[in-house]
Amino acid sequence: MSKHLTKRTDDYSKWYNELVVRADLAENSAVRGCMVIKPYGFAIWEKMQAELDRMFKETGHQNAYFPLFVPKSLFEAEEKNAEGFAKECAVVTHYRLQNDPDNEGKLRVDPEAKLEEELVVRPTSEAIIWNTYKGWIQSYRDLPLLINQWANVVRWEMRTRLFLRTAEFLWQEGHTAHSTKAEAVIEAKQMQDVYAEFAENFMAMPVVKGVKSDSERFAGAEDTYTIEALMQDGKALQAGTSHFLGQNFAEAFDVKFTSKEGKQEYVWATSWGVSTRLIGGLIMTHSDDNGLVLPPKLAPIQVVIVPIYKGEEQLEAISKKVNEIVKELRKKGISVKFDNRDTFRPGAKFAEYELKGVPVRIAIGNRDLENGTLEIARRDTFEKQTINQAGVSDVVEKLLDEIQENLFQKAINFRSENTTVVNDFKEFKKAIKKGGFVSAHWDGTEETEDRIKEYTKATIRCIPNEAKEESGACVLTGKPSVKRVLFAKAY
Amino acid sequence: MSKHLTKRTDDYSKWYNELVVRADLAENSAVRGCMVIKPYGFAIWEKMQAELDRMFKETGHQNAYFPLFVPKSLFEAEEKNAEGFAKECAVVTHYRLQNDPDNEGKLRVDPEAKLEEELVVRPTSEAIIWNTYKGWIQSYRDLPLLINQWANVVRWEMRTRLFLRTAEFLWQEGHTAHSTKAEAVIEAKQMQDVYAEFAENFMAMPVVKGVKSDSERFAGAEDTYTIEALMQDGKALQAGTSHFLGQNFAEAFDVKFTSKEGKQEYVWATSWGVSTRLIGGLIMTHSDDNGLVLPPKLAPIQVVIVPIYKGEEQLEAISKKVNEIVKELRKKGISVKFDNRDTFRPGAKFAEYELKGVPVRIAIGNRDLENGTLEIARRDTFEKQTINQAGVSDVVEKLLDEIQENLFQKAINFRSENTTVVNDFKEFKKAIKKGGFVSAHWDGTEETEDRIKEYTKATIRCIPNEAKEESGACVLTGKPSVKRVLFAKAY
Numbered sequence: 001m002s003k004h005l006t007k008r009t010d011d012y013s014k015w016y017n018e019l020v021v022r023a024d025l026a027e028n029s030a031v032r033g034c035m036v037i038k039p040y041g042f043a044i045w046e047k048m049q050a051e052l053d054r055m056f057k058e059t060g061h062q063n064a065y066f067p068l069f070v071p072k073s074l075f076e077a078e079e080k081n082a083e084g085f086a087k088e089c090a091v092v093t094h095y096r097l098q099n100d101p102d103n104e105g106k107l108r109v110d111p112e113a114k115l116e117e118e119l120v121v122r123p124t125s126e127a128i129i130w131n132t133y134k135g136w137i138q139s140y141r142d143l144p145l146l147i148n149q150w151a152n153v154v155r156w157e158m159r160t161r162l163f164l165r166t167a168e169f170l171w172q173e174g175h176t177a178h179s180t181k182a183e184a185v186i187e188a189k190q191m192q193d194v195y196a197e198f199a200e201n202f203m204a205m206p207v208v209k210g211v212k213s214d215s216e217r218f219a220g221a222e223d224t225y226t227i228e229a230l231m232q233d234g235k236a237l238q239a240g241t242s243h244f245l246g247q248n249f250a251e252a253f254d255v256k257f258t259s260k261e262g263k264q265e266y267v268w269a270t271s272w273g274v275s276t277r278l279i280g281g282l283i284m285t286h287s288d289d290n291g292l293v294l295p296p297k298l299a300p301i302q303v304v305i306v307p308i309y310k311g312e313e314q315l316e317a318i319s320k321k322v323n324e325i326v327k328e329l330r331k332k333g334i335s336v337k338f339d340n341r342d343t344f345r346p347g348a349k350f351a352e353y354e355l356k357g358v359p360v361r362i363a364i365g366n367r368d369l370e371n372g373t374l375e376i377a378r379r380d381t382f383e384k385q386t387i388n389q390a391g392v393s394d395v396v397e398k399l400l401d402e403i404q405e406n407l408f409q410k411a412i413n414f415r416s417e418n419t420t421v422v423n424d425f426k427e428f429k430k431a432i433k434k435g436g437f438v439s440a441h442w443d444g445t446e447e448t449e450d451r452i453k454e455y456t457k458a459t460i461r462c463i464p465n466e467a468k469e470e471s472g473a474c475v476l477t478g479k480p481s482v483k484r485v486l487f488a489k490a491y
Numbered sequence: 492m493s494k495h496l497t498k499r500t501d502d503y504s505k506w507y508n509e510l511v512v513r514a515d516l517a518e519n520s521a522v523r524g525c526m527v528i529k530p531y532g533f534a535i536w537e538k539m540q541a542e543l544d545r546m547f548k549e550t551g552h553q554n555a556y557f558p559l560f561v562p563k564s565l566f567e568a569e570e571k572n573a574e575g576f577a578k579e580c581a582v583v584t585h586y587r588l589q590n591d592p593d594n595e596g597k598l599r600v601d602p603e604a605k606l607e608e609e610l611v612v613r614p615t616s617e618a619i620i621w622n623t624y625k626g627w628i629q630s631y632r633d634l635p636l637l638i639n640q641w642a643n644v645v646r647w648e649m650r651t652r653l654f655l656r657t658a659e660f661l662w663q664e665g666h667t668a669h670s671t672k673a674e675a676v677i678e679a680k681q682m683q684d685v686y687a688e689f690a691e692n693f694m695a696m697p698v699v700k701g702v703k704s705d706s707e708r709f710a711g712a713e714d715t716y717t718i719e720a721l722m723q724d725g726k727a728l729q730a731g732t733s734h735f736l737g738q739n740f741a742e743a744f745d746v747k748f749t750s751k752e753g754k755q756e757y758v759w760a761t762s763w764g765v766s767t768r769l770i771g772g773l774i775m776t777h778s779d780d781n782g783l784v785l786p787p788k789l790a791p792i793q794v795v796i797v798p799i800y801k802g803e804e805q806l807e808a809i810s811k812k813v814n815e816i817v818k819e820l821r822k823k824g825i826s827v828k829f830d831n832r833d834t835f836r837p838g839a840k841f842a843e844y845e846l847k848g849v850p851v852r853i854a855i856g857n858r859d860l861e862n863g864t865l866e867i868a869r870r871d872t873f874e875k876q877t878i879n880q881a882g883v884s885d886v887v888e889k890l891l892d893e894i895q896e897n898l899f900q901k902a903i904n905f906r907s908e909n910t911t912v913v914n915d916f917k918e919f920k921k922a923i924k925k926g927g928f929v930s931a932h933w934d935g936t937e938e939t940e941d942r943i944k945e946y947t948k949a950t951i952r953c954i955p956n957e958a959k960e961e962s963g964a965c966v967l968t969g970k971p972s973v974k975r976v977l978f979a980k981a982y
Binding site: 027029030031034035036037038039042043045046062063064065066067068069070071072074075076079082086087088089090091092093094095096097098099105106107109118119120121128131132135141147151152154156168170343 | 518520521522525526527528529530533534536537553554555556557558559560561562563565566567570573577578579580581582583584585586587588589590596597598600609610611612619622623626632638642643645647659661834
């Protein structure tokens with residue numbers, strides 16, 4: 001464990017992979033592209049889930065569960081959606097294994113057990129859910145239908161990265177049904193706001209809210225609202241999307257309702273999701289060359305206490321005091337771990353919790369016991385101070401808030417410093433090469449978007465909600481434009 | 492909604508299916524054998540999950556997540572386990588769909604995208620997890636490893652029933668690793684105790700703790716500890732199992748550790764699980780011909796308040812009072828719904844909440860407002876009383892405890908009345924025909940077990956932990972036996 005991580009400036013991608021594995025967050029599995037989420041990584045996901053789930057319920061949504069499998073005939077019903085996902089589908093074709101007659105002790109697929117219709121492992125659940133909604137929606141009284149699902153999905157990606165892009169990932173997917181277009185659009189935008197609030201207030205990760213260009217839109221959507229974050233290496237991360245689906249799925253699955261006026265109308269839809277990819281975003285927003293840095297609101301362990309002692313007797317005396325402090329901290333809802341293992345020295349423990357991003361570390365030794373003091377260190381700035389034991393829980397509570405706020409401010413500053421406003425293509429290329437968000441005028445055509453991508457690998461991350469109307473000229477073609485859009489290379 | 496449910500005495504199975512659908516718990520999906528868990532049913536599962544997860548964490552377990560897919564070569568490594576599940580495996584053979592050249596707008600499996608090695612959709616995760624543990628365990632210091640996973644699993648069952656037996660179901664699976672046999676056995680028994688405590692204290696469902704006979708044991712286990720419950724129709728339900736796996740998986744995946752003495756030894760294992768099947772057990776323990784009956788500790792809505800009014804003005808006056816009551820109840824952590832919909836009459840609302848098993852119903856009308864009273868009705872006994880509004884939250888709190896306790900006592904009494912002790916095969920057959928648990932001596936052989944099953948369809952549910960040593964004669968063969976075991980027909 002003493003080996004240092006690769007430095008971010010040396011190889012950001014290598015640093016990331018090392019960090020994920022060494023901080024015990026996740027690892028690659030025996031299944032191509034699928035990860036194992038280790039207990040410490042999963043504890044972060046549980047914290048994220050708890051907050052998001054609370055926010056979804058506060059905005060009127062209920063959880064439900066729909067099948068893992070989508071029969072091929074349902075999968076292909078909404079053509080654009082099917083086309084978008086067909087190339088990366090895991091397909092179940094058989095339902096039984098049998099002993100391999102040519103290979104004792106081995107199994108083979110039983111050729112007799114072929115499914116009449118293949119089953120797609122859900123890459124997303126619009127198809128199976130809208131096929132179900134058909135039975136649930138008859139009248140305007142059944143609307144809105146506001147449902148969320150926590151689930152695993154599979155997309156057979158060719159190039160995978162732990163958390164950021166894996167063949168199987170965990171996510172939530174909201175699927176709502178509405179009687180009017182206006183209501184559905186409001187819902188889709190509301191969930192974009194919920195995601196942005198979660199990203200900024202809990203992950204301390206600033207995001208730009210915006211709408212996707214046509215070519216970056218979700219397959220089957222009319223509009224995709226996104227939140228885009230900027231990572232430390234200057235690449236953008238799409239952190240969550242919320243789709244206004246129009247009546248596409250209602251038409252594909254023939255889901256109509258009787259309006260108040262007695263007319264039969266197609267239902268309006270939204271869907272929205274965030275995934276374990278957020279953990280990748282969390283890592284690449286805050287962490288440093290020493291390891292993970294976690295915002296206190298999502299840290300599984302907010303405070304670790306390490307005793308500095310020689311011999312059983314000292315440990316006992318220190319433990320007595322520590323147990324009081326632990327109790328006091330827990331009373332305030334602060335999660336705290338007392339690491340009294342005698343198989344590791346304090347220095348090794350310090351390094352371990354630094355690597356794992358525990359926001360606050362308290363060390364307490366024999367001298368402290370005599371003086372009524374303890375040493376408190378913060379992970380984000382490495383600042384240490386010696387304070388009185390009395391009132392420590394108030395100090396810690398305040399410190400956790402400060403760390404949360406500091407991380408957000410640092411990330412905001414980083415983003416400001418790495419957002420470049422450009423007005424011609426030379427500047428554009430230079431800015432993209434340097435990395436970060438690039439705010440530029442664009443003529444609104446897919447052709448220009450494609451050419452820019454070809455020249456620079458940059459894509460339009462979004463047309464920001466806050467982009468102001470101004471007349472300008474497209475950086476590539478010089479054609480007129482009324483708004484700046486945000487470009488970046490992206491994960 | 493006015494149509495009555497089928498009566499339990501007329502057709503228990505039909506009653507069950509109708510109840511599950513009409514109480515909005517679940518429904519069949521477009522995928523053979525897979526169910527959709529509707530929001531109300533899922534809310535019960537969330538309550539179960541929250542309590543179980545708390546209990547798992549209190550006993551030192553952490554959550555993690557392992558891949559959905561198991562490569563065939565790993566799946567077949569532990570032979571007994573593989574043999575036990577091979578016949579019901581969904582198998583992924585391809586990773587891409589393509590446009591069907593013969594069928595415009597349709598997709599087909601891309602024959603070029605055949606996987607080199609087939610992937611089994613996990614029916615249980617021992618194989619993938621023990622293959623992972625190999626990398627996590629080197630020394631006795633890495634043990635015990637105490638991990639749980641909440642996940643979906645797939646077993647291609649031919650005859651399915653909502654919640655009780657579905658091709659895909661949700662469950663938790665604990666997988667632990669230990670340095671000694673004794674510690675692993677203690678762990679497996681501890682989790683049996685946790686399950687029993689959950690079943691009895693939260694589900695109000697009494698269970699018999701015992702061990703499975705050889706033929707009913709989990710594929711790959713040395714011992715399977717089970718909790719067995721008795722349903723209203725006299726059939727038993729295996730509600731949760733905890734397996735002592737010996738060193739079988741450690742040997743299959745070569746997972747060794749260096750002991751304190753410096754020796755290389757195979758690791759000892761347990762696994763344990765409960766699933767959405769518990770919801771089926773909950774239904775068949777308490778519900779009646781009017782619908783679902785829920786124990787308060789797992790009821791998504793514990794109290795519903797229905798206003799009895801004529802006109803806006805009365806509703807407004809009643810609502811003002813109800814909002815106070817709602818506040819008071821919520822302060823005590825009681826979940827309450829105020830159903831002020833004006834599209835349904837009180838009678839229809841009463842029927843709906845009866846069907847949905849809401850434990851306590853409060854009705855409040857204009858007269859009550861004048862008198863400072865309200866009507867309170869309990870779902871389990873249909874008893875109603877008029878009480879003062881003042882102090883209603885204390886009354887409700889006490890009532891919820893009483894209902895919880897009453898449901899458990901009723902179920903205990905039912906089980907006592909339906910447990911028959913028999914001493915010869917004539918009595919045995921009669922008792923099995925009548926239904927319920929049958930306590931009988933058995934000679935301990937699989938042959939006898941098989942013959943009894945053939946004659947009566949009854950299986951050994953378990954050898955109860957509390958079975959006392961006594962000398963007896965096997966009901967079928969007359970051979971000597973030292974303990975009574977529990978027989979029943981089972982789900």
